[in-house]
Amino acid sequence: MRTVYVNGSYLPETEATVSIFDRGFLMSDGVYEVTSVLDGKLIDFDGHAVRLQRSLDELQMKHPSSKDDLLEVHRELIRRNEITDGMIYLQVTRGNPGDRDFAFPPEETAPTVVLFTQSKPGMADSPMAQTGMKIISIEDQRWGRRDIKTVQLLYPSMGKMMAKAAGADDAWMVEDGHVTEGTSNNAYIVKGNTIVTRHLGHEILHGITRAAVLRFAREAQMKVEERSFTIAEAQEADEAFITSASTFVMPVVEIDGEAVGEGTPGPVAKRLREIYIDESRKAAV
Structure with a gap:
């Protein structure tokens, strides 16, 4: 079973949950990145990290963690899921304010961070x-x-x-x-x-x-x-x-x-x- 990452925890995908009040779910109020994996290593990770920061800044959204911490999460998911070729999806939303409202939630509202892998064997050799x-x-x-x-x-x-x-x-x-x-x-x-x-x-x-x-x-x-x-x-x-x-x-x-x-x-x-x-x-x- 695939292991995913949700808000600081590594979980079986069947046990991963996000609140129904999360603004990503209710408002599409979130950003994402997809980083490819070849031979068990990440392609262009720095570029994706920089663009993630830009997207968050443009939406006045909190950055969830440092680039080094995000890199370690990516690598841990590769290890746990034994990914050789594939992708890692990262999504950050404005979080769960506890109810639905068009206005942005209080600044102390924690962002929601989700990562998961997708295995794509032979990605570089697509027919x-x-x-x-x-x-x-x-x-x-x-x-x-x-x-x-x-x-x-x-x-x-x-x-x-x-x-x-x-x-x-x-x-x-x-x-x-x-x-x-x-x-x-x-x-x-x-x-x-x-x-x-x-x-x-x-x-x-x-x-x-x-x-x-x-x-x-x-x-x-x-x-x-x-x-x-x-x-x-x-x-x-x-x-x-x-x-x-x-x-x-x-x-x-x-x-x-x-x-x-x-x-x-x-x-x-x-x-x-x-x-x-x-x-x-x-x-x-």
């Missing part, structure tokens, strides 16, 4: 990396502060179901005629030797994998343009791909029924996936 993803485009109907990694995930969940209903793997969201991001990933196109991805702002999540991949791309002498692009531009690109903590770099081969490039994973996405996985393994903690 989809060889075939590529098919995506559809949908209207972006989320709230305006997507740069904060909150647990408000209803619309992205609906987007994934729209994609499934259309026989696709995922959806890219479009606002004012331009792609913002995928339902749980950052979006990219490639034209020649230039990688194009949306610039940072309130409109997209500041992806930890995104930052690493763009750094590796520049080190490999690839040109990077951080700007918005349209679905039509994406359909006419040589390649397309996504990045996220759980998929690393994943090629996109079809957008709204139109093949991208040759309709197969392209060389830039393949190379960036190799570089990212290799470099991440070297730096894992």
Whole structure:
């Protein structure tokens, strides 16, 4: 049985509970991070810890503990659950004020902290990396502060179901005629030797994998343009791909029924996936 972490205690998942008055449950008043595990070690932990701090600060929420303490909890869950490849999910909410109220609870209210593991054997060898993803485009109907990694995930969940209903793997969201991001990933196109991805702002999540991949791309002498692009531009690109903590770099081969490039994973996405996985393994903690 899986061991999880709730508010300072390691528990069997069947014994883990959170109050019905918790603001994460009632108000989606919480933030989260997902850190990948390869070979029993954490990928990009520092980046996730920094983004967690930023999300908490933006929502004026207490930080539950130090980075070192959080790292030890992550490592302990890896040990207890014997995770080789997979993910660790961390969620922090504004806690349990004892009743439901729109106003923030008193400052002394303790945050709720939950972590659990998900085992994903062979994560780095996903078959989809060889075939590529098919995506559809949908209207972006989320709230305006997507740069904060909150647990408000209803619309992205609906987007994934729209994609499934259309026989696709995922959806890219479009606002004012331009792609913002995928339902749980950052979006990219490639034209020649230039990688194009949306610039940072309130409109997209500041992806930890995104930052690493763009750094590796520049080190490999690839040109990077951080700007918005349209679905039509994406359909006419040589390649397309996504990045996220759980998929690393994943090629996109079809957008709204139109093949991208040759309709197969392209060389830039393949190379960036190799570089990212290799470099991440070297730096894992």
